[in-house]
Amino acid sequence: xxxxxxxxxxxxxxxxxxxxxxxxxxxxxxxxxxxxxxxxxxxxxxxxxxxxxxxxxxxxxxxxxxxxxxxxxxxxxxxxxxxxxxxxxxxxxxxxxxxxxxxxxxxxxxxxxxxxxxxxxxxxxxxxxxxxxxxxxxxxxxxxxxxxxxxxxxxxxxxxxxxxxxxxxxxxxx
Numbered sequence: 607x608x609x610x611x612x613x614x615x616x617x618x619x620x621x622x623x624x625x626x627x628x629x630x631x632x633x634x635x636x637x638x639x640x641x642x643x644x645x646x647x648x649x650x651x652x653x654x655x656x657x658x659x660x661x662x663x664x665x666x667x668x669x670x671x672x673x674x675x676x677x678x679x680x681x682x683x684x685x686x687x688x689x690x691x692x693x694x695x696x697x698x699x700x701x702x703x704x705x706x707x708x709x710x711x712x713x714x715x716x717x718x719x720x721x722x723x724x725x726x727x728x729x730x731x732x733x734x735x736x737x738x739x740x741x742x743x744x745x746x747x748x749x750x751x752x753x754x755x756x757x758x759x760x761x762x763x764x765x766x767x768x769x770x771x772x773x774x775x776x777x778x779x780x
Contacts, residue, residue, distance in 0.1 A: 611653030615676035696751030714742030
């Protein structure tokens, strides 16, 4: 079995901690952690099974003309990769209290970019157990991946990860 590419950014912080939890739950021997800070499309091309972890940053970043975040640098690389025959899952971090109108929007933007490349995205999540107003990550009435709020709902993270991993287990073969 080939390893699962688990791409995350930024390298320190909540997304990294969640990525480590996912790797531990899947089995660290089955996962290769890849920081998007140092990655390119050729890193994506090495994997048939990919998990992308992204956080939605505050209004000051999405209003700026150029963002200097890890993901803003890596996003163009996502478009260059070949997704033929690959399975992709997403998790996104957001803040449903401070930014209820933009909850996990970055995950939605990433999913839309992947859809342009005909990526097979799995792991949608029902929004019923979440509090928020709007989200670009809602596609056909479901979150396109696993939404998490480490700022205001950290006590829900482990159970949400466990349930989500069960939902993608067959596609990812772990």
